[in-house]
Amino acid sequence: AMIPVAQSQLMFRNTVTGDVLDLSFGKKGEKTEAVEHFLNTGENHYNTDEDAIKAGESLFASACSGCHGHLAEGKLGPALGDDYYTYPKNANDKGLFETIYGGARSMMGPQYNNLSKDEILQIMAWIRSIYWGSTEKADWLTEEEKETFQPAAMPAEFKEALENFNKNH
Ligand code: HEM
Numbered sequence: 001a002m003i004p005v006a007q008s009q010l011m012f013r014n015t016v017t018g019d020v021l022d023l024s025f026g027k028k029g030e031k032t033e034a035v036e037h038f039l040n041t042g043e044n045h046y047n048t049d050e051d052a053i054k055a056g057e058s059l060f061a062s063a064c065s066g067c068h069g070h071l072a073e074g075k076l077g078p079a080l081g082d083d084y085y086t087y088p089k090n091a092n093d094k095g096l097f098e099t100i101y102g103g104a105r106s107m108m109g110p111q112y113n114n115l116s117k118d119e120i121l122q123i124m125a126w127i128r129s130i131y132w133g134s135t136e137k138a139d140w141l142t143e144e145e146k147e148t149f150q151p152a153a154m155p156a157e158f159k160e161a162l163e164n165f166n167k168n169h
Pocket of ligand 1: 063064105108
């Protein structure tokens with residue numbers, strides 16, 4: 001007999017409170033294959049899609065760079081391309097989506113009014129593409145992907161800030 005299998009959807013939670021996020025909030029977009037796949041698996045197909053990464057770069061410039069810097073090197077908000085996370089779950093794509101969609105503390109408000117889920121996935125793909133941290137800590141990659149992964153170069157702006165920090169501490 002055929003057993004009907006309910007489409008399983010992961011439970012997404014607010015990064016700070018742990019409350020279940022209502023995914024029907026905010027800016028609506030076309031329900032793309034990438035969004036559907038992501039909501040069911042936590043895998044972002046856009047991570048390997050050059051066009052999506054490019055689109056994510058310009059979305060990041062308008063929605064995020066004012067606080068996080070154009071190269072995600074950090075400004076009012078933390079750097080997003082390094083491997084230190086205030087919220088460790090941001091090292092995987094489900095956690096990163098939860099933080100962007102639902103927000104965190106202080107100025108990091110929920111982005112669901114501003115961006116569709118598909119746009120959030122594009123921004124996430126760009127953030128992963130500029131990652132300059134260690135491969136070992138890149139939790140969004142499978143063990144197999146880690147074998148060939150090459151981190152990007154650390155932006156000079158981040159390097160400078162890091163050197164100044166080390167000088168003063
Ligand atoms: C924190 C992403 C927009 C200010 C974070 C974190 C992520 C993130 C992933 C957590 C980093 C960690 O765990 O270390 C983004 C993205 C944005 C965006 C992708 C655009 C879609 C903004 C804007 C502001 C902002 C517009 C300022 C108005 C902050 C601040 C924090 C933060 C202050 C620290 C909050 C905390 O530690 O709880 N952001 N952000 N972000 N962001 Fe954003």
